[in-house]
Amino acid sequence: MSREGAEHALRLRAEERDRVSGHLLDLESHTTYRLLKGAALRGETRRRWAAAQESLAVLWVLNDAYRAVLREAERVRAERERMGAEQLARLTELLSGPSVVLPAAVEPVERRSLLPPVDERLTLDEAVVRMNGAFGEVTSALNDIDAVWNVLLPRLDAAEADLRAIGELAALLGEDATLEATQEPARLRAAVVEDPLGPSVEQDLDRLVRLLGDRRAELELARAARDEYAERRENLTAALDEVRAAESEARLAHGKVVVKIALPPQAQPRSRVDALAAALDALDVSAEPWVRRGRRLAALEDETREAAGQARAAAQALYGLLVRRDELRGRLGAFQVMAARKGLAEAPDATRLYERARALLWSAPCDLTRAAAAVDDYRRAIHGGAA
Structure with a gap:
């Protein structure tokens, strides 16, 4: 060198x-x-x-x-x-x-x-x-x-935070905070800290996270139900008024339509508002824990919204039958004009089918199913039997 x-x-x-x-x-x-x-x-x-x-x-x-x-x-x-x-x-x-x-x-x-x-x-x-x-x-x-450790320890920290929050919420609501998985975070943490390269505990941790998350969410909803009960009850009362109004409109629509359109018995609107109001009254005096009352309150809110929606849909569907009848009348008139252009206006078969459809559409109450079939028969007749 x-x-x-x-x-x-x-x-x-x-x-x-x-x-x-x-x-x-x-x-x-x-x-x-x-x-x-x-x-x-x-x-x-x-x-x-x-x-x-x-x-x-x-x-x-x-x-x-x-x-x-x-x-x-x-x-x-x-x-x-x-x-x-x-x-x-x-x-x-x-x-x-x-x-x-x-x-x-x-x-x-x-x-x-x-x-x-x-x-x-x-x-x-x-x-x-x-x-x-x-x-x-x-x-x-x-x-x-x-x-x-970077993946599992933060999740264990979150699970332990959920467990502490569950205990605090349960004490606040007077609920039983006992869970079968209470000792699971400590067991899993010991497994992860002492043998991170050993058998995976991720599936057990996934189950624990879901369990604690569901329980915490349930208690959070219960606390919200307790704290917001007066306001939510007032909103429910207003929502029940909307159900009454929607059911009244559905009954009015049925009364208007039934004289013009043939309706099956099950088309008669059925009221749910009385049962919903009774459920709200029962909830007011219930001595159940807030977890159960919170579930019942949330379910009642959902049912009330559903009832209002169903009543509005029923009224709309009933009025829609009148629209359907008028649509069939218009189609029949258009087919009659078409028949005249083809020189079939005076043809016996076409005339008979036209009169039959017209009679069904201008009768009261109108059978819409039969009327629609009759209009279709007339259409095929003037088209030479084409579908």
Whole structure:
């Protein structure tokens, strides 16, 4: 190695040493690394982290030996301003030769022999490659553990927050806060913290999150029902008035239509408002817990909206029958004009079919089904039987 080459190699090794030191310091300050150092691990995670720690121990031994070689190289270089042949040879040996000594590991007694242990000698490059491999094993374990913790621990935090909120809401409402899954968050947290690389608890956590979320939502609705009952009751009373008005319009529509259109018995509008009003009165005096009262209140609000919508739809459908009759009358008139253009206005069959359809459409009450069929028969007749 030339003097310039030795100087250059020493500078590069110093930069390399600083870089390695920086990575090791970052590793030691890593949150997951610090948690794992004092954690009581088990299962697959314990096995994986034990292997990573063995690699880490080798890494630190190698790093100390590597740094010792560089300190010796820097000492040799500092002996004289201009390196002599002896210094250059020593630097070449340190920087290029197998100068890093990795002491033989102390083996368990069952794996020892009576021969003296043999230290391993590595070049600086080989030492860095070996350290990088050990560093990769440690960071791989950290990343795998971190990935599980980053996904599951926040969800467990949220589940525990839900559990606390459930207890507070239940106490506020005088409800029983007992859940079969009360101990589940603690059990799952222990599994995730102690063995994140073990059997997945994600399905159990999914079930727990749904259970707690549903129970919390139920209690939130109950609290809202209690706090907003007076206002919601007033709104329900107004909504029941809308149902009465809509049902009155449906009855009026039925009265107008039934004399003009033949209606089946089931077309008679049926009132739901009295039953809904009775349900509201029963809710007022109910001594049930607010969870049940809240469910009944929400159901009653839905039923009231549905009843108003059904009554309006019934009235619209009834008036629509008159529109349908008028539409059939218009079609019959248009077909009569078409028949005249074709010279079929006086044809016996066409005339008979026309008169039959007209009689049905202008009778009261009108049978719309038969009238529609009669109009279609007349249409086919003037089109030569075409569909």
